[in-house]
Amino acid sequence: MRRDMWTRxxxxxxxxxxxxxxxxxxxxxxxxxxxxxxVDGEGKTLDVWIMQGTNPSADEFxxxxxxxxxxxxxxxLNVEFVEWxxxxxxxxxxxxxxxxxxxxxxxxxxxxxFADAGALAPxxxxxxxxxxxxxxxxxxxxxxxxxxxxxxxxxxxxxRSLVYNTEIFEKAGVEPPTTxxxxxxxxxxxxxxxPDKTAVAVPxxxxxxxxxxxxxxxxxxxTQDGDTWTSGLDSPEAQEGLKFWTGLAKDGYSSAGATTWRxxxxxxxxxxxxxxxxxxxxxxxxxxxxxNKDMEGKFAAVPIPGKDGGMSPSVLGGSHLSMFSTAEDQxxxxxxxEMMTTGxxxxxxxxxxxxxxxxxxxxxxxxxxxxxxxxxxxxxxVEGGASVPVSPNFGAVQAKLTTSTMMQSILSGSEDxxxxxxxxxxxxxxxxxxxx
Amino acid sequence: xxxxxxxxxxxxxxxSPGPGGRRPFGxxxxxxxxxxxxxxxxxxxxxxxxxxxxxxxxxxxxQDYGLREIVSGEPNWIGLGNYVEIFTSEQLWAVVxxxxxxxxxxxxxxxxxxxxxxxxxxxxLGRVWRTVVSSAIMAAWAxxxxxxxxxxxxxxxxxxxxxxxxxxxxxxxxxxxNWFTDRWSFYAIVxxxxxxxxxxxxxxxxxxxxxxxxxxLLEAAEIDGAGAWRRFFSVVVPQLKQxxxxxxxxxxxxxxxxxxxxxxxxxxxxSNREVLNLGVWSYTESFGQNRYGFGSAIAxxxxxxxxxxxxxxxxxxxxxxxx
Numbered sequence: 001m002r003r004d005m006w007t008r009x010x011x012x013x014x015x016x017x018x019x020x021x022x023x024x025x026x027x028x029x030x031x032x033x034x035x036x037x038x039v040d041g042e043g044k045t046l047d048v049w050i051m052q053g054t055n056p057s058a059d060e061f062x063x064x065x066x067x068x069x070x071x072x073x074x075x076x077l078n079v080e081f082v083e084w085x086x087x088x089x090x091x092x093x094x095x096x097x098x099x100x101x102x103x104x105x106x107x108x109x110x111x112x113x114f115a116d117a118g119a120l121a122p123x124x125x126x127x128x129x130x131x132x133x134x135x136x137x138x139x140x141x142x143x144x145x146x147x148x149x150x151x152x153x154x155x156x157x158x159x160r161s162l163v164y165n166t167e168i169f170e171k172a173g174v175e176p177p178t179t180x181x182x183x184x185x186x187x188x189x190x191x192x193x194x195p196d197k198t199a200v201a202v203p204x205x206x207x208x209x210x211x212x213x214x215x216x217x218x219x220x221x222x223t224q225d226g227d228t229w230t231s232g233l234d235s236p237e238a239q240e241g242l243k244f245w246t247g248l249a250k251d252g253y254s255s256a257g258a259t260t261w262r263x264x265x266x267x268x269x270x271x272x273x274x275x276x277x278x279x280x281x282x283x284x285x286x287x288x289x290x291x292n293k294d295m296e297g298k299f300a301a302v303p304i305p306g307k308d309g310g311m312s313p314s315v316l317g318g319s320h321l322s323m324f325s326t327a328e329d330q331x332x333x334x335x336x337x338e339m340m341t342t343g344x345x346x347x348x349x350x351x352x353x354x355x356x357x358x359x360x361x362x363x364x365x366x367x368x369x370x371x372x373x374x375x376x377x378x379x380x381x382v383e384g385g386a387s388v389p390v391s392p393n394f395g396a397v398q399a400k401l402t403t404s405t406m407m408q409s410i411l412s413g414s415e416d417x418x419x420x421x422x423x424x425x426x427x428x429x430x431x432x433x434x435x436x
Numbered sequence: 437x438x439x440x441x442x443x444x445x446x447x448x449x450x451x452s453p454g455p456g457g458r459r460p461f462g463x464x465x466x467x468x469x470x471x472x473x474x475x476x477x478x479x480x481x482x483x484x485x486x487x488x489x490x491x492x493x494x495x496x497x498x499q500d501y502g503l504r505e506i507v508s509g510e511p512n513w514i515g516l517g518n519y520v521e522i523f524t525s526e527q528l529w530a531v532v533x534x535x536x537x538x539x540x541x542x543x544x545x546x547x548x549x550x551x552x553x554x555x556x557x558x559x560x561l562g563r564v565w566r567t568v569v570s571s572a573i574m575a576a577w578a579x580x581x582x583x584x585x586x587x588x589x590x591x592x593x594x595x596x597x598x599x600x601x602x603x604x605x606x607x608x609x610x611x612x613x614n615w616f617t618d619r620w621s622f623y624a625i626v627x628x629x630x631x632x633x634x635x636x637x638x639x640x641x642x643x644x645x646x647x648x649x650x651x652x653l654l655e656a657a658e659i660d661g662a663g664a665w666r667r668f669f670s671v672v673v674p675q676l677k678q679x680x681x682x683x684x685x686x687x688x689x690x691x692x693x694x695x696x697x698x699x700x701x702x703x704x705x706x707s708n709r710e711v712l713n714l715g716v717w718s719y720t721e722s723f724g725q726n727r728y729g730f731g732s733a734i735a736x737x738x739x740x741x742x743x744x745x746x747x748x749x750x751x752x753x754x755x756x757x758x759x
Contacts, residue, residue, distance in 0.1 A: 089723050096506040113726075117503035198595075205707050256612040257594030260702030269595075399724025404707035412617035414710075 152320025551638025
């Protein structure tokens with residue numbers, strides 16, 4: 001896992017994809033220019049679900065997409081926006097009722113889960129036909145692959161880094177931290193200058209802000225050996241990371257409320273100018289300014305510091321576009337998927353929403369950006385990206401709020417790091433191995 | 437319900453009264469059957485909308501029913517496995533059941549007491565003030581549970597909440613306290629929320645009863661020297677027994693299955709395991725873990741528990757009447 005996902009683990013996935021690509025390319029006509037005028041969707045309607053949550057509004061973007069899609073295929077596009085928070089339930093109920101959309105955005109941790117249930121259609125053939133096999137971002141391909149087949153088309157990915165309030169940092173006379181010790185001293189200086197502000201937000205209900213510290217100290221969230229998963233949250237390294245992170249709260253640099261904060265609460269507080277620094281996503285700068293115009297130009301980002309310099313790995317979260325097995329016209333569905341995940345629209349979406357595209361050739365362009373609110377995230381994305389356990393059961397771990405439970409009991413003082421992390425590791429191990 | 441339907445079925449028009457000699461019997465049969473015939477459409481609707489889902493939940497509870505079973509539609513029977521797991525779960529006995537039962541008892545008690553007190557107040561007010569006060573409490577009633585919950589969460593918010601702010605200005609605490617992390621303070625807030633949302637129904641219902649209590653009885657009691665408390669508990673309360681029965685049973689049912697008011701509170705969705713109740717437990721297990729069978733089993737138990745309480749309560753009431 002972790003950085004290795006870009007190298008070790010995806011060898012298999014890429015090899016599989018390449019093989020399939022070879023096999024299919026042999027029988028296809030090979031006009032892989034992507035502009036498939038072959039799809040005739042005249043009079044048809046494609047139902048699509050797109051998630052919404054912390055990213056800026058997407059209505060206009062999808063108006064353009066609909067127009068372009070109509071022009072290319074003759075089919076109408078029916079886009080429905082679904083809140084991230086409700087989405088899992090919506091998917092499950094629609095799977096039960098056989099009313100799934102043709103195409104939907106699925107979070108990377110859900111794709112294997114739905115594929116495992118038999119609700120998704122494999123995409124390898126289509127990808128190969130479009131000649132895209134080698135141009136997809138490996139980490140997203142890996143997360144979208146279940147049982148050797150690709151079920152989630154890489155669309156975009158985001159990563160969390162350390163976002164800080166430049167005004168607060170200047171007034172407190174501190175520089176952006178590059179080591180854990182510097183985070184602590186910066187927090188101390190901020191607290192001294194602004195006793196009423198949250199120097200560093202340590203939220204209790206935001207698992208993705210926790211894992212970087214586990215990895216940064218050399219620990220693991222979970223490792224796989226054969227078919228067996230073992231959570232490493234209770235290893236001495238992981239506990240060291242947890243002690244550092246929760247210690248910041250214990251020393252009074254966070255806030256009492258943060259014990260029950262979610263990432264949206266962190267965003268709110270940061271946008272109000274009440275937070276010195278926090279672990280936040282590459283897609284949040286837009287939302288911060290949207291929430292409070294005054295924050296424009298008053299914050300910046302750095303990759304999450306490593307313990308003694310360097311970088312602590314951060315979770316690469318992202319989305320796939322998945323085709324449901326109920327899709328009547330799979331060619332039409334893939335035409336939409338291809339339009340969204342490659343070329344112009346993929347670039348636009350990434351720029352507007354602060355995400356990194358799932359197509360390698362586009363990603364390379366984004367990574368060259370010098371924008372101070374893009375470059376640090378890009379650096380984190382390439383050099384310090386990591387993945388949560390790639391298992392159809394990880395969704396269950398997330399839903400059980402295993403990590404949040406651990407964090408809240410540590411932050412509220414009801415359990416120490418050793419006890420809480422041992423409990424969490426036990427629960428995570430058992431959920432990951434629950435072979436249903 | 438199935439039995440009532442089968443009774444109704446042969447009661448078609450063909451069964452109408454025979455020749456003269458059997459008329460009295462025929463008439464009484466028709467008389468007995470007629471109400472059921474009239475009720476049949478409504479009962480059918482209820483059967484489809486209520487009974488069938490109930491049966492499905494009961495059937496799911498006997499299966500290991502996950503996402504894969506939903507997609508394939510294949511049953512996966514495991515007998516009473518889910519129930520065994522529930523009853524052997526430490527979490528049920530240590531956290532979930534105590535939280536659910538204790539909370540329900542307290543909130544029913546407070547809701548009914550406060551609601552009755554407000555009803556007495558309303559009964560003693562003049563027309564204008566009665567309208568004003570009852571409109572005000574109607575507003576509390578009309579507020580959706582979700583909105584109400586967020587208002588209470590906001591009031592008790594650790595960093596920006598009014599409650600902490602007041603305590604600190606009064607010098608009662610030095611630093612902000614997060615009231616949502618502790619089991620007791622968490623449920624105290626839920627209690628406030630649920631009582632606030634539930635008392636108007638009690639108040640209005642009891643008020644209707646209070647207005648129906650004959651004035652003569654109260655005057656007679658007063659002449660006999662009964663004080664206000666005595667008049668209330670010895671004259672009014674016995675008159676309102678039926679109303680209290682309805683109000684208590686309904687409140688018990690509502691307060692047992694309280695969900696949104698817990699789930700939406702910080703930490704209430706499962707990250708604070710100390711505050712789980714039956715409703716939230718059932719939800720997170722079924723929808724979070726894709727264990728619909730297990731969640732259904734919890735729901736079935738909750739239903740049985742409520743049925744049990746209701747039956748027991750109704751029986752005591754009826755027995756007292758017979759005496």
